[in-house]
Amino acid sequence: MTVSNKKAYKTIMDDHFPxxxxxxxxxxxxxxxxxxxLIEENGTNIEKGLRYGENPGQEAAMYExxxxxxxxxxxxxxxxxxxxxxxxxxEMMLQSGKHPGKINLTDIDNSLNILKYLMSRPAAVIVKxxxxxxxxxxxxxxxxxNRAFRADRVAAFxxxxxxxxxxxxxxxxxxxxxxxxxxxxxxxxxxxFDILKKRKNLRIVQINRIDELGKYRDARFVDFKSLIxxxxxxxxxxxxxxxxxxxxxxxxxxxxxKIYRIDRLPTDKEYEDLLFGWFVxxxxxxxxxxxxxxxxxxGIGTGEQDRVGVADIAVSKAYTKYADLLCSDxxxxxxxxxxxxxxxxxxxxxGLIDIDEATKEAKGGLINSAMVSDAFFPFRDGVDVGxxxxxxxxxxxxxxxxxxxxxxxxxxxSPKVSMVFSGQRAFKH
Numbered sequence: 001m002t003v004s005n006k007k008a009y010k011t012i013m014d015d016h017f018p019x020x021x022x023x024x025x026x027x028x029x030x031x032x033x034x035x036x037x038l039i040e041e042n043g044t045n046i047e048k049g050l051r052y053g054e055n056p057g058q059e060a061a062m063y064e065x066x067x068x069x070x071x072x073x074x075x076x077x078x079x080x081x082x083x084x085x086x087x088x089x090x091e092m093m094l095q096s097g098k099h100p101g102k103i104n105l106t107d108i109d110n111s112l113n114i115l116k117y118l119m120s121r122p123a124a125v126i127v128k129x130x131x132x133x134x135x136x137x138x139x140x141x142x143x144x145x146n147r148a149f150r151a152d153r154v155a156a157f158x159x160x161x162x163x164x165x166x167x168x169x170x171x172x173x174x175x176x177x178x179x180x181x182x183x184x185x186x187x188x189x190x191x192x193f194d195i196l197k198k199r200k201n202l203r204i205v206q207i208n209r210i211d212e213l214g215k216y217r218d219a220r221f222v223d224f225k226s227l228i229x230x231x232x233x234x235x236x237x238x239x240x241x242x243x244x245x246x247x248x249x250x251x252x253x254x255x256x257x258k259i260y261r262i263d264r265l266p267t268d269k270e271y272e273d274l275l276f277g278w279f280v281x282x283x284x285x286x287x288x289x290x291x292x293x294x295x296x297x298x299g300i301g302t303g304e305q306d307r308v309g310v311a312d313i314a315v316s317k318a319y320t321k322y323a324d325l326l327c328s329d330x331x332x333x334x335x336x337x338x339x340x341x342x343x344x345x346x347x348x349x350x351g352l353i354d355i356d357e358a359t360k361e362a363k364g365g366l367i368n369s370a371m372v373s374d375a376f377f378p379f380r381d382g383v384d385v386g387x388x389x390x391x392x393x394x395x396x397x398x399x400x401x402x403x404x405x406x407x408x409x410x411x412x413x414s415p416k417v418s419m420v421f422s423g424q425r426a427f428k429h
Contacts, residue, residue, distance in 0.1 A: 031080075035061075065078070087209075092205060115213055119211075124161060127162070128160070134150070136148040144163070149178065163186075164213065182205065184206075254404075255404040273295065284374065288304070288374050298322075299314040323359040372394075373394075393417065
């Protein structure tokens with residue numbers, strides 16, 4: 001990165017967006033207020049909204065809905081003054097680090113989009129560029145964060161961590177070991193803030209409504225997509241119809257007059273992972289396939305054009321992350337650092353061989369994991385990828401003309417693999 005490029009990322013741009021905005025839908029009007037913050041940077045107090053958009057050089061602004069109720073057809077959209085990210089003010093920004101950019105805030109937003117389904121237990125979501133890299137339940141919030149971090153130590157660097165319970169001292173000490181851009185939580189207790197604030201550029205945000213996130217599960221908002229010709233596509237935000245294991249239906253399909261049914265239903269433990277994985281899937285860019293196990297993500301494949309390809313990518317990532325974690329635990333260094341040291345002749349290669357063999361034997365931690373797909377598998381080759389790695393259960397929407405192939409693949413597996421349909425796809429673009 002050149003010096004000029006580095007300087008660009010420190011830019012605080014003026015924006016020329018108005019202080020307020022109104023959007024009219026027929027005879028209904030929604031009123032928005034632009035969010036700004038008075039933040040000290042380099043010894044000067046600067047009142048500014050977003051420092052820039054997705055990239056330096058892109059002006060941007062964030063608006064909070066403050067007035068107006070929208071009902072279209074039978075759908076009532078989210079009420080005003082229920083802001084989460086859009087309501088963050090100076091008081092909630094316990095440490096600003098520096099003025100936030102668009103990505104910082106959209107990362108928090110997508111973290112909350114996932115967390116809203118995980119409120120029953122301590123949970124942590126680490127997001128990087130608007131996709132989760134690690135999500136986990138835990139016995140405590142420290143355990144949840146640690147498991148989410150260990151799911152992908154590499155991608156977590158520079159990420160946004162959001163938690164659904166107050167950050168305590170133990171959690172803060174774990175967080176302080178990693179460079180994070182943003183931490184968002186309902187509160188910071190037991191001296192946690194004093195530990196975190198030692199990282200001067202860390203944005204430490206307290207979002208008071210995180211404990212109410214469950215109420216947002218069934219609330220729709222208006223989703224805007226602007227086109228390069230200036231046009232706009234408007235849609236309702238999605239609603240996830242899956243809330244419990246009763247909403248996941250045993251896989252069944254008809255083909256040429258024959259009925260195909262899954263031989264084995266999920267165990268209670270498998271249902272837990274299938275639900276957890278389906279909830280995480282709501283915040284992942286499509287096409288996606290993920291693997292989860294014991295309430296933590298194992299491999300996340302995102303944004304691919306074909307389903308079998310993304311299933312393979314998620315497997316590859318699982319192996320990579322598993323090897324890196326083993327290497328860190330055993331040698332106190334990343335896998336790539338050990339590999340480089342071996343290539344340079346600075347370390348014996350036996351340690352690297354041991355890590356590779358252990359990863360291969362464990363199949364990257366995928367044995368007995370749950371495979372989750374945001375859309376149906378058009379052919380059995382996608383589920384075969386997971387079955388070869390030892391997955392024990394699969395969830396996808398169902399609805400392919402060739403669902404029977406995937407059902408047969410699960411029934412032919414040894415041991416048999418369970419499969420359920422969500423009845424709803426989870427595309428996110």
